[in-house]
Amino acid sequence: xxxxxxxxxxxxxxxxxxxxxxxxxxxxxxxxxxxxxxxxxxxxxxxxxxxxxxxxxxxxxxxxxxxxxxxxxxxxxxxxx
Numbered sequence: 347x348x349x350x351x352x353x354x355x356x357x358x359x360x361x362x363x364x365x366x367x368x369x370x371x372x373x374x375x376x377x378x379x380x381x382x383x384x385x386x387x388x389x390x391x392x393x394x395x396x397x398x399x400x401x402x403x404x405x406x407x408x409x410x411x412x413x414x415x416x417x418x419x420x421x422x423x424x425x426x427x
Contacts, residue, residue, distance in 0.1 A: 360407040
């Protein structure tokens with residue numbers, strides 16, 4: 347998962363994430379940096395900087411072209427496929 351997110355640095359992606367309370371959420375984030383197990387990003391839903399544990403990110407959907415009416419992207423699951 348980290349490899350896919352590294353390619354998305356500076357871009358907007360959608361993630362499926364398991365929070366500390368074990369709730370599954372979907373977030374749109376702008377990836378700022380990845381250091382070890384921590385992904386630092388700006389969360390567009392919360393309108394605030396956030397840190398996400400890489401091991402808690404279940405899926406990543408890269409926003410390839412946000413100008414189109416329908417989103418075009420690439421979906422990655424936790425196994426990189």
